[in-house]
Amino acid sequence: xxxxxxxxxxxxxxxxxxxxxxxxxxxxxxxxxxxxxxxxxxxxxxxxxxxxxxxxxxxxxxxxxxxxxxxxxxxxxxxxxxxxxxxxxxxxxxxxxxxxxxxxxxxxxxxxxxxxxxxxxxxxxxxxxxxxxxxxxxxxxxxxxxxxxxxxxxxxxxxxxxxxxxxxxxxxxxxxxxxxxxxxx
Amino acid sequence: xxxxxxxxxxxxxxxxxxxxxxxxxxxxxxxxxxxxxxxxxxxxxxxxxxxxxxxxxxxxxxxxxxxxxxxxxxxxxxxxxxxxxxxxxxxxxxxxxxxxxxxxxxxxxxxxxxxxxxxxxxxxxxxxxxxxxxxxxxxxxxxxxxxxxxxxxxxxxxxxxxxxxxxxxxxxxxxxxxxxxxxxxxxxxxxxxxxxxxxxxxxxxxxxxxxxxxxxxxxxxxxxxxxxxxxxxxxxxxxxxxxxxxxxxxxxxxxxxxxxxxxxxxxxxxxxxxxxxxxxxxxxxxxxxxxxxxxxxxxxxxxxxxxxxxxxxxxxxxxxxxxxxxxxxxxxxxxxxxxxxxxxxxxxxxxxxxxxxxxxxxxxxxxxxxxxxxxxxxxxxxxxxxxxxxxxxxxxxxxxxxxxxxxxxxxxxxxxxxxxxxxxxxxxxxxxxxxxxxxxxxxxxxxxxxxxxxxxxxxxxxxxxxxxxxxxxxxxxxxxxxxxxxxxxxxxxxxxxxxxxxxxxxxxxxxxxxxxxxxxxxxxxxxxxxxxxxxxxxxxxxxxxxxxxxxxxxxxxxxxxxxxxxxxxxxxxxxxxxxxxxxxxxxxxxxxxxxxxxxxxxxxxxxxxxxxxxxxxxxxxxxxxxxxxxxxxxxxxxxxxxxxxxxxxxxxxxxxxxxxxxxxxxxxxxxxxxxxxxxxxxxxxxxxx
Numbered sequence: 001x002x003x004x005x006x007x008x009x010x011x012x013x014x015x016x017x018x019x020x021x022x023x024x025x026x027x028x029x030x031x032x033x034x035x036x037x038x039x040x041x042x043x044x045x046x047x048x049x050x051x052x053x054x055x056x057x058x059x060x061x062x063x064x065x066x067x068x069x070x071x072x073x074x075x076x077x078x079x080x081x082x083x084x085x086x087x088x089x090x091x092x093x094x095x096x097x098x099x100x101x102x103x104x105x106x107x108x109x110x111x112x113x114x115x116x117x118x119x120x121x122x123x124x125x126x127x128x129x130x131x132x133x134x135x136x137x138x139x140x141x142x143x144x145x146x147x148x149x150x151x152x153x154x155x156x157x158x159x160x161x162x163x164x165x166x167x168x169x170x171x172x173x174x175x176x177x178x179x180x181x182x183x184x185x
Numbered sequence: 186x187x188x189x190x191x192x193x194x195x196x197x198x199x200x201x202x203x204x205x206x207x208x209x210x211x212x213x214x215x216x217x218x219x220x221x222x223x224x225x226x227x228x229x230x231x232x233x234x235x236x237x238x239x240x241x242x243x244x245x246x247x248x249x250x251x252x253x254x255x256x257x258x259x260x261x262x263x264x265x266x267x268x269x270x271x272x273x274x275x276x277x278x279x280x281x282x283x284x285x286x287x288x289x290x291x292x293x294x295x296x297x298x299x300x301x302x303x304x305x306x307x308x309x310x311x312x313x314x315x316x317x318x319x320x321x322x323x324x325x326x327x328x329x330x331x332x333x334x335x336x337x338x339x340x341x342x343x344x345x346x347x348x349x350x351x352x353x354x355x356x357x358x359x360x361x362x363x364x365x366x367x368x369x370x371x372x373x374x375x376x377x378x379x380x381x382x383x384x385x386x387x388x389x390x391x392x393x394x395x396x397x398x399x400x401x402x403x404x405x406x407x408x409x410x411x412x413x414x415x416x417x418x419x420x421x422x423x424x425x426x427x428x429x430x431x432x433x434x435x436x437x438x439x440x441x442x443x444x445x446x447x448x449x450x451x452x453x454x455x456x457x458x459x460x461x462x463x464x465x466x467x468x469x470x471x472x473x474x475x476x477x478x479x480x481x482x483x484x485x486x487x488x489x490x491x492x493x494x495x496x497x498x499x500x501x502x503x504x505x506x507x508x509x510x511x512x513x514x515x516x517x518x519x520x521x522x523x524x525x526x527x528x529x530x531x532x533x534x535x536x537x538x539x540x541x542x543x544x545x546x547x548x549x550x551x552x553x554x555x556x557x558x559x560x561x562x563x564x565x566x567x568x569x570x571x572x573x574x575x576x577x578x579x580x581x582x583x584x585x586x587x588x589x590x591x592x593x594x595x596x597x598x599x600x601x602x603x604x605x606x607x608x609x610x611x612x613x614x615x616x617x618x619x620x621x622x623x624x625x626x627x628x629x630x631x632x633x634x635x636x637x638x639x640x641x642x643x644x645x646x647x648x649x650x651x652x653x654x655x656x657x658x659x660x661x662x663x664x665x666x667x668x669x670x671x672x673x674x675x676x677x678x679x680x681x682x683x684x685x686x687x688x689x690x691x692x693x694x695x696x697x698x699x700x701x702x703x704x705x706x707x708x709x710x711x712x713x714x715x716x717x718x719x720x721x722x723x724x725x726x727x728x729x730x731x732x733x734x735x736x737x738x739x740x741x742x743x744x745x746x747x748x749x750x751x752x753x754x755x756x757x758x759x760x761x762x763x764x765x766x767x768x769x770x771x772x773x774x775x776x777x778x779x780x781x782x783x784x785x786x787x788x789x790x791x792x793x794x795x796x797x798x799x800x801x802x803x804x805x806x807x808x809x810x811x812x813x814x815x816x817x818x819x820x821x822x823x824x825x826x827x828x829x830x831x832x833x834x835x836x837x838x839x840x841x842x843x844x845x846x847x848x849x850x851x852x853x854x855x856x857x858x859x860x861x862x863x864x865x866x867x868x869x870x871x872x873x874x
Contacts, residue, residue: 080798080801128569153464
């Protein structure tokens with residue numbers, strides 16, 4: 001199939017750009033209405049960009065792509081995103097933004113509607129807090145362990161040489177001799 | 186051929202069981218013939234698995250559509266190239282492929298050490314056979330790839346039947362990198378079985394810690410190298426095919442591949458502590474145990490579907506098998522450790538917190554915390570569903586927030602660690618070693634700020650990258666200067682000589698340099714831009730310095746797919762200088778009408794990638810939609826990957842000659858500038874660090 005201007009509807013226009021129609025006979029009222037329309041369109045475009053930003057924090061609910069509503073590219077789909085599900089969510093976000101809702105309120109609204117599966121990152125309250133705390137908890141635990149180990153090592157009697165560590169343990173000496181006998185490199 | 190393959194697999198299972206049971210008997214009796222026969226049974230199992238794999242490939246190449254697996258993953262028009270890849274495109278084939286790659290490693294080990302390490306090898310053989318039995322159990326009895334299609338005949342009995350054609354290979358997998366990415370990743374996963382087997386065997390045989398480390402050093406590096414290549418290729422595939430503008434989405438499958446890489450990297454560092462100072466023996470054994478278990482866990486997460494839903498575990502045939510194997514392996518490891526832990530005692534002491542030893546401890550701490558963060562985040566949806574009955578999703582924003590500080594801290598240690606002396610580092614030495622790198626890092630951060638990179642985390646990353654880069658350069662420079670002064674060679678030849686004299690150390694520095702490049706690329710992420718536009722022929726759109734003009738569109742009919750291709754002209758700057766034509770495609774594959782493949786067109790420079798996707802026809806307007814991304818610095822990631830591999834290959838090479846020990850040697854009068862050679866960082870030491 002070869003695409004050409006003929007197969008693409010000529011009246012279709014890019015949503016991001018509104019072509020100004022200038023006619024000499026246009027009345028002041030029409031110009032005024034057009035100006036108001038342009039302003040509204042600009043506001044809508046800005047709002048859609050904001051919806052996309054908020055949508056980055058809400059999951060695409062199509063269950064087919066595991067991406068965010070704002071960043072849905074729907075890999076493997078006939079259309080590389082946003083998929084219908086993500087589009088509907090972005091429209092819903094637009095509506096909620098128009099109602100003056102904050103980002104968190106919008107996320108909460110989606111969680112109320114779809115459940116906690118709508119989160120992209122765990123909430124910083126309830127069980128979700130565990131996900132945020134866990135890495136820091138393990139880091140602090142590990143840090144305490146490292147400090148403890150370093151101090152323990154520092155308290156050991158000094159070895160004669162670092163290049164050829166002497167063994168202080170008969171068991172180890174025997175095992176080392178056995179390993180040397182039984183293996184070769 | 187299906188019967189032959191199926192029978193080979195069954196016979197391989199029998200051989201592996203004999204190698205395992207006979208191996209235990211051989212350890213008890215120490216009977217030479219029994220030892221030899223179990224070793225040969227292990228080899229036979231490997232050969233039989235190869236035969237089974239060749240049989241399955243033959244069934245793909247001969248378009249045998251009486252086989253369920255062939256029907257599900259191939260079709261007549263699928264190219265030869267992708268018929269090879271069809272082997273690992275589904276559950277059954279992937280598990281067989283796991284067994285095959287494991288067999289290559291096992292066979293190599295059994296042949297390489299057939300006349301060596303006589304007392305240790307029976308233990309190694311038993312552990313390897315144990316792992317092999319697990320996968321052969323899955324191959325034979327749970328996910329057999331040699332199932333034939335059957336239908337209920339007129340007599341009411343099942344009768345075999347053959348389909349005219351197959352369903353075809355998943356379109357997302359029909360990309361050249363997908364033919365080489367899984368083998369590399371799986372080679373990484375399976376490769377860590379070797380150090381695991383030697384570590385466990387040495388513990389069971391009551392060998393002191395250093396022996397197994399010495400024996401498995403290269404095997405570990407080979408596995409790590411494959412894992413790194415696999416991860417890089419996977420990221421590049423995601424970037425070039427999925428059409429979402431990114432290369433790493435913190436998907437559970439991606440995370441599964443990262444987990445053993447993180448612990449494996451920690452191990453490659455901490456192993457030096459054991460070799461040089463006789464420390465961290467227990468830690469190293471457990472790091473290898475954990476790395477192997479994470480490889481199994483990664484395979485389990487990837488194949489069981491447990492992360493997509495906790496209920497998938499119950500539905501998955503292989504889930505309980507994997508959990509059982511992981512628990513059994515843990516039990517064996519714990520038992521072996523508690524029984525023989527006396528043989529893993531540390532033997533040295535430490536003088537200061539500011540020392541190479543403590544930097545290795547912090548390095549390991551950070552890699553382990555990174556691993557835990559990725560693991561807990563990946564499994565958190567499962568945990569939340571278990572504990573609260575509500576599944577909480579965890580996506581990229583969570584991982585980015587957690588992993589960015591950890592990654593930066595690791596990058597910092599990459600620069601600091603190698604310049605610290607063993608035992609204790611003096612303040613003078615620190616000033617001498619860190620002065621120039623700090624200045625270089627600061628200058629770089631300022632330059633990037635002026636260039637418009639104003640994100641604090643990115644600026645910190647640039648600072649650290651240049652800091653690490655200069656520490657690496659100084660290490661080469663100082664070492665090369667010593668050699669140059671002694672031999673009269675020029676600096677480039679001296680640097681080459683230096684690297685060849687201690688391949689492991691300088692290969693490691695090259696790997697660090699590669700990671701610096703990767704981090705530079707990652708630091709560009711906050712500055713990504715994109716625009717999606719419905720375009721008519723002749724329309725254009727702007728993105729950064731580029732103007733994209735949709736010139737025309739055409740259709741390309743290939744044997745296995747039909748592509749709709751957009752022809753996009755790229756112009757740059759105010760003067761609209763023509764740069765090139767880009768051809769993003771959307772492919773519709775035969776037998777897979779539901780799914781489509783995306784071929785992204787990328788104009789890549791060191792500064793940024795112009796990444797153009799033909800998203801498809803807008804369902805509302807029936808006009809083509811072009812999605813263009815401007816991704817700064819991405820190319821550095823792929824370049825970094827190449828350096829990482831080159832550094833690892835260098836580290837795998839034998840040292841050219843016995844390393845000179847120059848510490849304390851009198852300096853030549855003609856080369857007073859070689860004084861830094863006496864500092865711990867520049868001293869050419871015996872062995873490896």
